Amino acid sequence: MTMGRLGRVDTVLTGRAVPYTRQGTTSAIAKQAVQGPASVGFLGLEGDEQADRRFHGGPDKALHHYAFDHYEAWRGELGRQHPMLARPGAFGENLSSHGITESTLCMGDRLRIGSVLVEVSQARQPCWKLNDRFGWNGMARRVQDSMRTGWYYRVLEPGVLQVGDAIELVNRPHPAWSLARLLELLYVRTLDLDQLALALALPLTPSWRALVERRLARGEVEAWAPRFDGPQTTA
Structure with a gap:
């Protein structure tokens, strides 16, 4: 694989956690574009927040x-x-x-964006907040089925990035494992045990490693409904 420019940053966005559509929930999904250089640390962009750190943010999901x-x-x-x-x-x-x-990036790809070095850590697992944001209860499932999920980076070297910066491929240790291939395995060919076993050689996040290991051990797929449906509220 030839290293080099893959694309450029068109927009940089951050958001603060605020009360969300369902009673008792908060979210920072409504992000706004920022202008000029933006500082990036190991936990993401300066000024960006995640409401529920059980499922969002952290070192393995520093940037979406x-x-x-x-x-x-x-x-x-x-x-x-x-x-x-x-x-x-x-x-x-x-x-x-x-x-x-997702078709052109691979698991573990290392990219230079501005002065920041990032590593592709996982694809997004769509959740119920997309349903509420788009006003349609089937949106999270549609995003998953489309495999147009987006992806996360872990930050290896903090720095600064901004609109117009090139996105440069620095290293591709797993060229056979595009994000699209992994998404198909997780959401379409869900119990292809041979492929699941091969996926364990990838630098999976702890949650994805546990998911793959459970499927291999139990021969069944985890429930997706809690992620799609989210918390239930009463009037």
């Missing part, structure tokens, strides 16, 4: 990247005038770009 390339497909499916799709940020992403997707 979503391909703006996918927005056109979503407009075709959800309507060209859908207000969430008018600009980057619909999916709670920190970085928006053209030119790279």
Whole structure:
């Protein structure tokens, strides 16, 4: 694999945790574009927050990247005038770009963005907050089924990035394992035990390693409904 430029940063976004649509919940999914250089530490962008650290944020999910390339497909499916799709940020992403997707990135890829060195840690597991954000209870499942999920980075070298920075591939240790291949294994070929066993050689996050090990041990797929449905509230 030739190292080099994969794309460029089009938008950088941050958000604060605020009360969300369901009673008793908070979220920072409604992120806003920021201008100028943005500092990035081991836990992500300065000024960015995550409401529920059990499932969001932390070293393995320091930055969320979503391909703006996918927005056109979503407009075709959800309507060209859908207000969430008018600009980057619909999916709670920190970085928006053209030119790279889940099909062109691989697990463990190391990328230089500005002065920041990041590593692709996992694809996103869509949750109920996307249902509420898009006003449709099937949105989280649709994002999963489409495999247009976006992905996360862990930060290996903190630094500064901004709009216009090149996204440079520095190292690709697992060229056979695109994010798209892993997503297909997790959500389509869910009990392909041979492939699941091979996936254990990847630098999986602890939660994904546990998921793969459970499938191998039990021969069954974990329940997805709690992630899709979220907390239930009463009037």
